[in-house]
Amino acid sequence: MKIISSYSGRLSKLFGKSTGGTRTLKVIFNDFPGGAEGFELMLRFCYNNGRVDINPSNLSLLYSAAKFMEMSSDFPSTTRPNLLEQTEKSLQQIGYWTWSELLVTLKQCQDLSNSSSIVEKCMDSLIGRMALSSESSPCPSTSSQDSSGTVRVSCDSRSTESLKTCFVRGTWWFEEISGLSLSFIEMLIKAMASKKFDHGTISKFLFYYQKSKCYSTSGDEKVKTIEVVIDLLHILDWSSIPCKSLFGLLRVALSLNVSKCSRKKVENMIGSQLDQATLDNLLIPSPHGANSLYDVNLVLRFLKSFLQGGIYSIRLKKVASLMDMYIAEVAPDPSLKPSKFLALAMALPDSARDSYNEMYRAIDMYLEAHTGLSNEEKMKICCALNYEKVSAEVCMHISQNKKFPSRTAIQALMSQQVKLKNLLQPTNATTCFVDSPCSSLGEPDQKGNKDEQQIVLYAAKLDFSADNERLRAHLQGMQWRVMELEKVCRKMQTQMTKMMKSKTPNRSSSRSLPKLCS
Known part of the structure; x- marks a missing residue:
């Protein structure tokens, strides 16, 4: 001693x-x-x-x-x-070590409590080798770099034949790095992120690591691995993380019952790029014990995260299209409550949709599967429709659809009539509503406008307790009139465009206008 x-x-x-x-x-x-x-x-x-x-x-x-x-x-x-x-x-000679020597040293440090300085230097060297090979794809076992930044070559006994294919993908190091402990993986990834290593490559490795560890571990170790992977993904640039992989990770997280904080992080990452998702991604079954088939609350949280990230027109319209498909998919579920359906239908702003035709079809399917709804509940659901953004064909369908309240049919037809008036007489058009009919209308200067205004006034005074069949027959005739006026308006606009293009005024042009406008 x-x-x-x-x-x-x-x-x-x-x-x-x-x-x-x-x-x-x-x-x-x-x-x-x-x-x-x-x-x-x-x-x-x-x-x-x-x-x-x-x-x-x-x-x-x-x-x-x-x-x-x-x-x-x-x-x-x-x-x-x-x-x-x-x-x-x-x-200090670590720059001359081979890839295998670095890994051996690093793995030894996993069981040593006071080797932090060695760990830091080894990780820095490993990251340098990985970054270098990503750019020029040299052999990872023979390429090294000293403290002065000079790249040198040394020999390594490990064969590199099995890595030739991996070099092309730039992921040759995934399997070897996966042998490190979870705490060392966490340290390594944080160091890579701080050194501006490609975030897309980091995210691919984390998904690879998560899958490989979940197959070989069980119970609490799986949960811990998932939570660490989520935390590490969260510090990356979210746009570099594949949306499909995030959904896969979320499904695993839900099955393992990871912490609420970790689940929220994944949901936020998915929500930030919801426009990249597909319908299959969103069709996640409801948690155990829930009545509905799909987890609608989860999708609503995705939408909330997406909207919090700032609204961009193109991305917003893509999400709206996706949501229309999702709503149509969940609509037939008899256990889906009206409040949840309405929350889905009204989650996005009106500007997200140029057309509400698909929304109408989803509502139609929902009413088909939920015949026991009261008239008041149906009216609330129909509030999700913007009748000014549905086609004339859809308006016709609404007027004949017995599942819809009669009042919604009138609203749809009135919106078509108002659109037509705005096209024909944009400066003098007056908007009428069923709940509060116009007390006075502007003097029509065209026979068609006068007829249509009379129709609107009549519709406003209809007794909704009367026979539905007679009401729908009247509304159908009203709709045909609206469609005819739309055709006339389109013809008038075409001829007006030709007149404007003409260099000299043509007195005979007014005679060629439709009879309605002459």
Whole structure:
């Protein structure tokens, strides 16, 4: 022990505090770094007059042992060789180590508590090799870079034939890095993100790591892996993460019952790029115990996250188209409550849709599957429709659809009539509503407008308690009149365009207008 204490500040302090002889002193280190192997390497250094072969395979053990035993320059005995200093000098040559040597050293550090400086240097070197190979695809085992930035080549015994295909994809390191512990993966990814490593490649690796670990672990380890992967993905640029992969991760997270915080992070990442999703992605079954077939609340949270990220016209319209398909898919579910259906239908702003035809079809399917709804509930659901953005054909269908309240049919036809008036007489058109019919209408200067205004007034005074069949027959005739006027309007607009293009006024042009406009 006297020889060892001459190199170790820790033992020297213990012997100095001892009141008895050194022969009776017993020292037990239960937490010696590297266990018996690390202790043996330290003994060889001490009993060989401070000389030991330091290489990548034992550097981390010697370094940790030197730190633990306080074998540094702080120890008063300056005449003895300094093990910590020797290991630090050897570490400066890390740029010359092969890929395999870096991994071996890094894996050894996983079980050592005081090797943070070695871990940091190894990870920096690994990241440099990965980044270099991504640009030029050199052999990862032979390419290295010293502290001056000079790339050099060394030989590695590991065959690289199996990596040729992987080089093309730039993912050759996925499998080897996956052998590190979860805590080291977390450290490595954070270091890669801070060094501006390609976020798309990082996200691919994290999904690869998650899948490989979930197959080989069970229970709490799976949950922990998923949560760490989610946390790491969350610090990346979300636009670089494939939306399809996020949905796969979410399904796994839901099946494993991960923390609410982790689920929310995945939902926010998906919501930020909801325009990249597909209908199949959104059709996620409801949680156990829920009545509905699909998890509508989850989709509503996606929409909330999407809208919070800022609305862009093209992306918003893509999401609206996706939601129309989703609403039509869930509409036949007899367990879907009217409040949830309406929340889906009205989640997006009106500007998201140029046409409400698909929304009408979804509502039609919902009313078909929910025959027990009250008239008031049906009216609330129909509020999701913008009748000014449905086609004339859809208006005709509404007027004949017995599943819809009669009042909605009148609203649809009135909106068509108002659109037509605005086209024919944009400056004098007056909008009428069923709930509050116009008390006075502008003087019509065209026979068609007068007829249509009379129709609107009549519709406003209709008794909704009357026979529905008679009402619908009247509305059908009213709709045909609206469609005829639309045709006349289109013809008039075409001829007006020709007149405007003419260089000289043509007096005969007014005679060629439709009879309605003459």
